[in-house]
Amino acid sequence: MSITVTISGNKSELDSYFQPPLSLSGQYECGLLYFSVINSTTKYSYVDSKFPSVIRIECDLIYGSYCNGLPTHIIHEFVSKTAADNQYIEIPQNVIYFPVNKNNITSITITVLEQFGYRINFKEQYIEIRLHLRKPLSNIVCKLT
Numbered sequence: 001m002s003i004t005v006t007i008s009g010n011k012s013e014l015d016s017y018f019q020p021p022l023s024l025s026g027q028y029e030c031g032l033l034y035f036s037v038i039n040s041t042t043k044y045s046y047v048d049s050k051f052p053s054v055i056r057i058e059c060d061l062i063y064g065s066y067c068n069g070l071p072t073h074i075i076h077e078f079v080s081k082t083a084a085d086n087q088y089i090e091i092p093q094n095v096i097y098f099p100v101n102k103n104n105i106t107s108i109t110i111t112v113l114e115q116f117g118y119r120i121n122f123k124e125q126y127i128e129i130r131l132h133l134r135k136p137l138s139n140i141v142c143k144l145t
Contacts, residue, residue, distance in 0.1 A: 002135075004033070007110055008128040012119035014110045022105040027136055029097035030062050032076040034130035035090040037122065054115035055080055055090075057129065061108050062098035075131075100133065 007016045035057060056067075059075040067074055075098060078090050110129050112120050 003133040005108065005131045005133065006128060007108065007131070008126065010122050010124055010126055012112045012122060014127070014129065015107055016110075017107045018105055024100065024103050024105065024133070028100040028133050029136050030059065030075065030100050031095040031097040031132050031134075032057060032059075032092060032129065033095060033132050034128070035076070036128045037088040038126045038128070053080055054078070055120070056113040056115070056117075058111040058113060059108065059131065060110075061100055061102060061105065061131075063101045064098045095132065097132075097134070097136075099136075 003022070005016065007014045035055075055078055056074050057076045058073045060073055062073055062075055063071070065072050065074045067077075076090075076092060076096070078092075080088065108131070112122075112127065114120050
């Protein structure tokens with residue numbers, strides 16, 4: 001079974017609630033498929049008006065990621081290549097899947113951070129994040145001879 005969840009809004013912390021709860025039987029993993037900022041015409045809330053150089057996306061649904069040797073909920077991190085007055089779309093070429101830490105999902109919280117750990121204030125800009133939940137692929141063992 002595979003599930004795609006799209007979460008959108010205009011805050012640095014997005015919540016999506018499921019009613020009834022999404023029940024997962026067995027182990028699942030989650031990866032980021034898509035991140036976009038649309039109509040980025042307003043200034044950001046920190047001193048520099050440029051888009052932050054590193055953007056980190058946290059998801060409370062996963063575990064197993066690390067930042068500077070400490071466990072985090074970071075599902076994806078990338079370097080921005082645009083200024084604040086442009087729209088931005090990030091589609092990972094290689095989706096990294098992390099284990100899901102819940103079997104009964106009532107909500108998902110996504111937080112978008114800049115390189116120093118501060119939340120990005122998107123003000124009136126529209127952001128969209130697409131997550132993919134799937135059962136882990138069978139363990140493939142590659143034997144080199």
